[in-house]
Amino acid sequence: MEKQRGSFTNKLGFVLAAAGSAVGLGNLWRFPYLAAKYGGGIFLLVYIVLAVTFGFALMVTEIAIGRKTHLSAVGAYGALDKRFGFIGYLSSVVPFIITPYYCVIGGWVLKYFTVFMTSQVAEAASDDFFTGFITQPLAPVVFFGIYAGVTALVVMMGVEKGIEKASRVMMPLLIVMTVIIAGFSVAQPGAVDGLIYYLKPDFSRFSATTVLAAMGQLFYSMSLAMGIMITYGSYMKKETHLERSVRQIELFDTGIAFMAGLMIIPAVFAFSGGSEEALGKGPSLMFITLPKVFNSMKFGTVIGAVFFLLVLFAALTSSISLMETLVSILMDKFGWKRRKASIITALYLLAVGIPVSLGFGIWDFIAPMGMSLLDFFDFLSNSVLMPIVAFLTCIFIGFIVKPKAVIEEAEINGEMKVKKFYTVMIKYIAPVCLVAILVFAVMESMGAISV
Numbered sequence: 031m032e033k034q035r036g037s038f039t040n041k042l043g044f045v046l047a048a049a050g051s052a053v054g055l056g057n058l059w060r061f062p063y064l065a066a067k068y069g070g071g072i073f074l075l076v077y078i079v080l081a082v083t084f085g086f087a088l089m090v091t092e093i094a095i096g097r098k099t100h101l102s103a104v105g106a107y108g109a110l111d112k113r114f115g116f117i118g119y120l121s122s123v124v125p126f127i128i129t130p131y132y133c134v135i136g137g138w139v140l141k142y143f144t145v146f147m148t149s150q151v152a153e154a155a156s157d158d159f160f161t162g163f164i165t166q167p168l169a170p171v172v173f174f175g176i177y178a179g180v181t182a183l184v185v186m187m188g189v190e191k192g193i194e195k196a197s198r199v200m201m202p203l204l205i206v207m208t209v210i211i212a213g214f215s216v217a218q219p220g221a222v223d224g225l226i227y228y229l230k231p232d233f234s235r236f237s238a239t240t241v242l243a244a245m246g247q248l249f250y251s252m253s254l255a256m257g258i259m260i261t262y263g264s265y266m267k268k269e270t271h272l273e274r275s276v277r278q279i280e281l282f283d284t285g286i287a288f289m290a291g292l293m294i295i296p297a298v299f300a301f302s303g304g305s306e307e308a309l310g311k312g313p314s315l316m317f318i319t320l321p322k323v324f325n326s327m328k329f330g331t332v333i334g335a336v337f338f339l340l341v342l343f344a345a346l347t348s349s350i351s352l353m354e355t356l357v358s359i360l361m362d363k364f365g366w367k368r369r370k371a372s373i374i375t376a377l378y379l380l381a382v383g384i385p386v387s388l389g390f391g392i393w394d395f396i397a398p399m400g401m402s403l404l405d406f407f408d409f410l411s412n413s414v415l416m417p418i419v420a421f422l423t424c425i426f427i428g429f430i431v432k433p434k435a436v437i438e439e440a441e442i443n444g445e446m447k448v449k450k451f452y453t454v455m456i457k458y459i460a461p462v463c464l465v466a467i468l469v470f471a472v473m474e475s476m477g478a479i480s481v
């Protein structure tokens with residue numbers, strides 16, 4: 031029996047919903063710390079090149095697979111060819127890894143929002159504030175629990191629509207705020223060096239690790255290689271122009287990431303010098319740097335509170351879409367009701383998220399290979415699993431299903447402009463590059479370990 035699927039009511043509806051899922055902590059929190067760590071301008075350049083070539087091809091592919099089969103990832107690959115159903119299962123492992131630690135970061139954002147609401151910005155801007163917070167045993171776990179609880183409640187009650195409506199107001203506001211804050215950041219004494227670092231590629235910093243990091247970020251930020259865009263595609267109307275929608279989503283997503291970098295990286299130079307240590311802070315970078323920017327602004331406490339509220343919304347729309355994916359996988363697989371699937375998913379989030387949170391404090395001994403547990407999960411999903419899923423998808427579409435099927439789907443309403451490019455990309459360039467990057471990165475990391 032053919033299942034009835036709802037669909038997005040208007041053309042912009044699809045783009046906005048997909049952008050709501052795509053724009054989140056990936057853009058605001060993850061992109062700037064990677065750009066800071068991996069050479070600034072060179073990372074930005076590699077990222078943009080990958081986004082318009084590889085990211086474009088993969089997003090068109092995933093949305094087309096979804097729209098063609100009317101199924102989410104678990105079923106869609108198998109519906110195209112039984113032997114390849116396993117790719118769908120593999121891709122659905124990814125959100126199981128990402129969602130718990132996503133909620134841990136969501137908890138940090140919630141904490142910062144409350145700090146700006148209840149006390150003065152100077153406190154959050156002091157040097158050890160962030161470390162003092164995440165190394166505590168209880169507080170970060172509580173904030174994580176509240177954040178995950180709100181996410182679970184929204185998913186359990188099926189009221190995502192309300193949040194999405196609110197985020198349509200919050201998202202444009204967020205863009206306005208990032209522009210203002212970036213302006214302040216760039217105007218700080220000493221920030222110009224940071225601006226140059228962020229915008230001018232230094233080719234001597236180019237390496238396989240840069241490409242791997244940029245590619246992992248691309249998957250993460252654009253919600254690719256984890257089945258999510260397939261699901262979104264399954265709700266997309268045939269009248270919506272696929273190629274154009276993909277370009278709009280990419281522009282939106284990359285634009286916000288770019289602005290986030292502009293807010294944070296020049297400020298790292300202004301407030302902490304451009305030392306490697308300051309730039310290599312990793313997941314903590316946004317939380318350490320932005321309060322210092324707010325502290326230098328008039329009304330910094332209010333601006334900081336508004337900003338973290340907006341980030342909270344962007345994060346929530348993403349974690350809701352992540353958790354919704356997990357819940358629907360469990361509902362489809364085991365025939366559970368929404369309520370039961372939501373409760374079990376919430377328990378799973380707690381079981382994995384609590385050790386991640388404690389991994390910065392009393393449990394830091396569990397950090398494998400000198401990484402925090404959060405970094406480990408992040409690495410496992412973005413640098414290992416997602417490239418593998420992307421590779422398999424390219425081979426599957428390139429040689430089994432054939433690119434023609436995707437192009438036909440994209441051309442239901444108007445010509446696809448870059449057919450040749452798409453075909454060559456998905457058959458040859460993307461898979462060869464993926465394998466090369468994975469091999470290089472493994473060699474590099476083994477080199478790094480044996481040193």
Ligand code: PHE
Nearest residue numbers: 052054055056057251253348
């Ligand atoms: N793309 C989101 C972000 O940048 C994360 C996400 C991935 C959300 C997959 C939903 C699904 O934060």
